[in-house]
């Protein structure tokens with residue numbers, strides 16, 4: 251079709267899209283083109299702004315490597331990753347869900363760890379944390395034999411793969427649920443940490459007057475055939491960024507009941523108050539058990555990353 255006016259452009263593209271054989275791809279592309287064209291009309295996008303947007307997309311690619319994905323970081327920073335998670339879990343967004351973001355630090359082959367033992371594998375100063383977690387199906391029946399991967403940052407806010415001070419696989423472990431669908435382990439209380447701001451995501455956050463912090467959390471990945479693999483995080487409620495997670499991951503259900511104990515601890519002789527406990531029951535949905543592609547494969551070389559903290563605008 252020959253274009254006669256700005257409106258004709260949309261009609262022409264939609265008309266050509268009808269050739270797309272895959273019906274789902276046709277549906278997605280058609281909706282995308284309609285909204286993208288309407289978006290440009292609505293904001294009256296200038297040529298300079300369009301060029302800047304193209305440059306921005308190129309920069310996302312240039313800042314992506316084998317160990318860092320700037321596009322995922324961008325998607326999280328716009329709330330899109332959490333939106334997709336909530337649309338696709340909890341009976342397609344109908345009910346609350348334990349599902350949450352994977353994040354960039356999951357590693358395969360966490361060390362198998364017996365229930366009740368510790369995931370602190372090298373000296374890691376910080377308050378002790380005792381975690382008890384249960385895994386049930388939608389009817390409340392315990393799920394036995396599920397593999398549960400745990401990973402977390404240190405009380406200084408570093409994952410072991412970023413931190414030469416920590417042993418390989420420190421604060422990571424793979425547990426197997428018992429007949430009650432239960433795992434338990436000892437760790438240290440995680441800290442929040444900044445996301446990188448040396449690329450286009452940093453530029454976006456500065457322009458918006460936002461900080462770049464994630465509130466403290468524990469990560470869970472739960473695998474059991476015939477259940478949809480559950481990826482989750484439990485957030486620390488007293489973290490000052492709990493309301494303003496830069497990745498918008500904090501949902502009401504996943505604010506963990508981390509309890510602070512000032513009394514002496516009867517669980518282990520070497521624990522000094524204050525120490526923390528955390529209990530949570532996760533619900534898994536029926537579905538296909540599938541592992542995600544690991545975002546990283548090993549420990550990084552060299553120093554701890556020095557990621558600056560952005561101060562939020564008033």
Ligand SMILES: [Fe+2]
Nearest residue numbers: 353355467469
């Ligand atoms: Fe994390």
